[in-house]
Amino acid sequence: MMRMNHARVRALAVLVLVVPAFAACASGRTGSAETSTLGATLVVERFLRAANANDLDQMAELYGTREGPFNRMGSKKEIDDRMFVMATVLRHSASVIKGEGDPVSGRRDEAVNLMVELTKRDQKITIPFQMVRYRNSWLVENFPFDKLTNPR
Numbered sequence: 001m002m003r004m005n006h007a008r009v010r011a012l013a014v015l016v017l018v019v020p021a022f023a024a025c026a027s028g029r030t031g032s033a034e035t036s037t038l039g040a041t042l043v044v045e046r047f048l049r050a051a052n053a054n055d056l057d058q059m060a061e062l063y064g065t066r067e068g069p070f071n072r073m074g075s076k077k078e079i080d081d082r083m084f085v086m087a088t089v090l091r092h093s094a095s096v097i098k099g100e101g102d103p104v105s106g107r108r109d110e111a112v113n114l115m116v117e118l119t120k121r122d123q124k125i126t127i128p129f130q131m132v133r134y135r136n137s138w139l140v141e142n143f144p145f146d147k148l149t150n151p152r
Contacts, residue, residue: 039137039138040101040112040114040131040138041097041101041114043062043131043137043138043139043140044097044114044116044129044131044140045095045097046058046062047059047062047063047129047140048090048092048095048116048118050062050087051086051087051090051091051092052087052090052091052092054084054087056079056080056083056084056087057071059083059086059087060079060080060083062139062140063083063086063139063140063141064132064134064139064140064141065132065134065139065141066110066111066132066133066134066139066141067134068134068139069134069139070082070083086145089145089148089149090118090148091120092118092119092120093119093120093121094118094119095116095117095118095119096116096117097114097115097116097117098114098115098116098117098126099114099115101113101114101131104130107132109133110132110133111130111131111132111133111141112130112131113128113129113130113131114128114129114131115127115128115129116128116129116143118148120148125147125148127143127144127147127148128143128144129142129143130142130143
């Protein structure tokens with residue numbers, strides 16, 4: 001039987017404790033009962049980057065409902081057309097996510113609103129992005145399109 005020295009036992013204990021915690025953070029899950037919005041924040045950031053890059057496929061993977069991403073709901077042309085319009089409206093020079101994410105009334109465990117400040121042509125517009133939980137991640141479910149097309 002192999003004996004482990006004290007330093008090796010401590011190193012293994014750290015790995016057992018830290019690796020699962022890191023994996024939970026990376027997946028947007030925590031050990032608490034409260035829903036983590038870290039994953040929702042990352043999805044909004046990726047969605048906005050994809051909009052600026054006109055990456056319609058990436059946008060369609062990150063947009064959807066609790067039933068799944070939009071890229072599984074319709075023809076390629078319908079999906080591309082809708083994502084193109086969204087990308088055009090969402091194009092911005094800067095974005096800042098404000099706050100942690102507020103639960104959506106009546107949907108506390110499945111949806112949150114993240115306030116996002118977009119800078120478009122030197123004008124700052126703050127809008128809520130409604131995020132919905134899908135499996136172990138989040139999707140952009142809705143945002144006020146009209147506030148971006150008519151910001152007054």
